[in-house]
Amino acid sequence: QKEVEQNSGPLSVPEGAIASLNCTYSDRVSQSFFWYRQYSGKSPELIMSIYSNGDKEDGRFTAQLNKASQYVSLLIRDSQPSDSATYLCASADSWGKFQFGAGTQVVVTP
Amino acid sequence: NAGVMQNPRHLVRRRGQEARLRCSPMKGHSHVYWYRQLPEEGLKFMVYLQKENIIDESGMPKERFSAEFPKEGPSILRIQQVVRGDSAAYFCASSPPGQGARAGNTIYFGEGSWLTVV
Numbered sequence: 001q002k003e004v005e006q007n008s009g010p011l012s013v014p015e016g017a018i019a020s021l022n023c024t025y026s027d028r029v030s031q032s033f034f035w036y037r038q039y040s041g042k043s044p045e046l047i048m049s050i051y052s053n054g055d056k057e058d059g060r061f062t063a064q065l066n067k068a069s070q071y072v073s074l075l076i077r078d079s080q081p082s083d084s085a086t087y088l089c090a091s092a093d094s095w096g097k098f099q100f101g102a103g104t105q106v107v108v109t110p
Numbered sequence: 111n112a113g114v115m116q117n118p119r120h121l122v123r124r125r126g127q128e129a130r131l132r133c134s135p136m137k138g139h140s141h142v143y144w145y146r147q148l149p150e151e152g153l154k155f156m157v158y159l160q161k162e163n164i165i166d167e168s169g170m171p172k173e174r175f176s177a178e179f180p181k182e183g184p185s186i187l188r189i190q191q192v193v194r195g196d197s198a199a200y201f202c203a204s205s206p207p208g209q210g211a212r213a214g215n216t217i218y219f220g221e222g223s224w225l226t227v228v
Binding site for chain 1 (some may be wrong): 130143145151152153154155158165166201203205216217218219220221222
């Protein structure tokens with residue numbers, strides 16, 4: 001079983017709509033969770049981190065964490081064509097080992 | 111990308127040659143991670159190092175691959191006798207000292223090294 005699982009997509013979202021990305025993890029010792037964005041041919045860049053249950057908002061992005069359900073999500077409001085990318089979910093244990101999901105491809109259509 | 115430097119950016123090797131990929135972590139960072147990304151696939155953890163110490167190499171292939179992070183100088187990922195299946199993007203990431211995620215640390219990626227084996 002993969003430690004971090006995401007739907008591969010592609011997730012097609014009309015411009016201006018909300019993109020909703022989901023991620024589940026299997027390792028209960030995971031303490032921190034992250035969303036990275038990766039454009040084709042580029043390296044991942046950090047969007048958000050979340051450590052506690054609940055929601056965390058940063059601009060157009062909202063991360064949600066539910067440790068009981070081992071579930072992390074990312075909402076992108078007012079989606080723009082520049083948001084078209086692959087979004088990687090990651091979990092980290094207390095020793096700093098990061099595991100990444102395979103990524104969800106998001107395509108924002110004008 | 112947050113000062114993590116990787117080189118070379120692109121490397122072409124013939125089958126059977128050796129590939130050496132270098133990574134200098136962000137200033138003040140003492141933890142280095144190597145990930146491999148095959149075309150159209152996600153990031154696969156390879157190895158996690160601190161200075162002069164391998165913390166976790168559970169993602170490293172048993173043969174031909176090795177990694178080090180010496181006291182002085184960059185971290186090196188070495189691939190001996192490369193095969194076409196080694197063609198991939200290799201990303202290095204670094205994080206600050208402290209107990210990893212428990213300290214609230216995150217990791218920052220370099221631009222990557224694209225290895226092509228012909």
